[in-house]
Amino acid sequence: MEFDDFKKQFDKAIDRKETVVFSADCSVCYSGRAESHLPDGERLIIIKADSNLLVHQPKGTSPINYMKQGSTHQVVANDEGVFLESKNPLLKEHMEIKLNKIHFLKTVKLEDNASLALAGSEKDMSDMIMRKPELIESGFRPVDREEQTKYGFVDVLGTDSANNLVIVECKRYIADLQAVTQLRRYVEKMISLKGIKNIRGILAAPKITPNAEQMLKDWGFEFRKVEPPNYLERHKKKQGKLDKFIA
Amino acid sequence: MEFDDFKKQFDKAIDRKETVVFSADCSVCYSGRAESHLPDGERLIIIKADSNLLVHQPKGTSPINYMKQGSTHQVVANDEGVFLESKNPLLKEHMEIKLNKIHFLKTVKLEDNASLALAGSEKDMSDMIMRKPELIESGFRPVDREEQTKYGFVDVLGTDSANNLVIVECKRYIADLQAVTQLRRYVEKMISLKGIKNIRGILAAPKITPNAEQMLKDWGFEFRKVEPPNYLERHKKKQGKLDKFIA
DNA sequence: GGGGAGAGATGCCGC
């Protein structure tokens, strides 16, 4: 691909806020929050309408290099070769991609105003517990959600049958040491705020690591096995549809 | 673009382990670790040689939907339309992309064995402290790195001029509440392991949040302002090259 | 493979 053609198409697409995709043999230098260098290799490079830039290797889920929104991108040629220079003045970041060879370039104007609807998050879990407090234990009564915000980011705050304050921390997957320290922080915060000693801490999750469970016990907290709503629901149906649905 | 052509090119590229890039008006359903639905919109879809799949909207840094390595991808047409079906049996994940319209399709074989060299990580910070212990304080002496692993994931373990044990936790950016709870966990672990009471905890970072600093004081720990090596080094040079380097 | 923790994390919401 000729440099002039490449630059022409590139500039026009950037100007029109199209999505730019091209494949190139290139090397990448980054400077900003850290400093990095990526030697020569063939990659896919994407520039989005909002000026986000992604450099993807042929393997892996995440971009090996990237520039965030608010960057400017310019194709330049000098004695040393052809470069894609990206600058983000606000974040004080800079990237230089040396382009050895372009395999293809495509630009396209994309319209998309949709946003993702997601079920099975931690928020969904705490909502579920608010609706079905018996998932924690018989006699557990969540207090008004508004109450919570005053005392921090506690997932669910409530009282047990003996009228003790109960703090519930939810994890959608495996609860780890960090989850226990988090719960501990909330309990201590609440103790100092309320001046009450008897506050129970409960960790609600589908699973917990052994070390986390030990730490939980050491601190007198409790674990409740709770599955996030919808989580793998389809796959838990025995037999039948499952076999066809998942190879 | 004709369906037959699309499918033919697609299948051939998957078979040859090429990188597949196409733009489409589509909707996405995902089921696995959670459940999600994304209504119609125009997106960029990428399938890599290692079977990773990415769905990118025209804005944002991260993919709105994705399937991880180990997935199979198949284009199918039925009464309801054309679909890209991706399945990951191991992770029990499933994705269905309804393809309303294809704007373009490109496939390319990419060769890339390079890996990123990065400077300015937390590891670099602890290495720097090991080399220049005076960054923590005069008289601070780090102990052998091997010592550390036995007692956990402490960044730097050492002794002060009075021979007290000192645990240093490094953060490359702003130290937050979580960093303090982490340090606290290490100090407590070490106290119980060593049976020593006087263990100092030091948080080394370029910055700390007000709440984290308060909690640090409450627990008798200390903060040391330490910059990660190379971090924004270039941009800290006054004047001169900076002005040209960053717009 | 699980556990633990960092990341140029990103993204969301709150103040």
Add this chain to the structure above:
DNA sequence: GCGGCATTTCTCCCC
């Protein structure tokens, strides 16, 4: 903007 925290986090290291 910062702060606090979840994330289909992802990635790496180590046991």
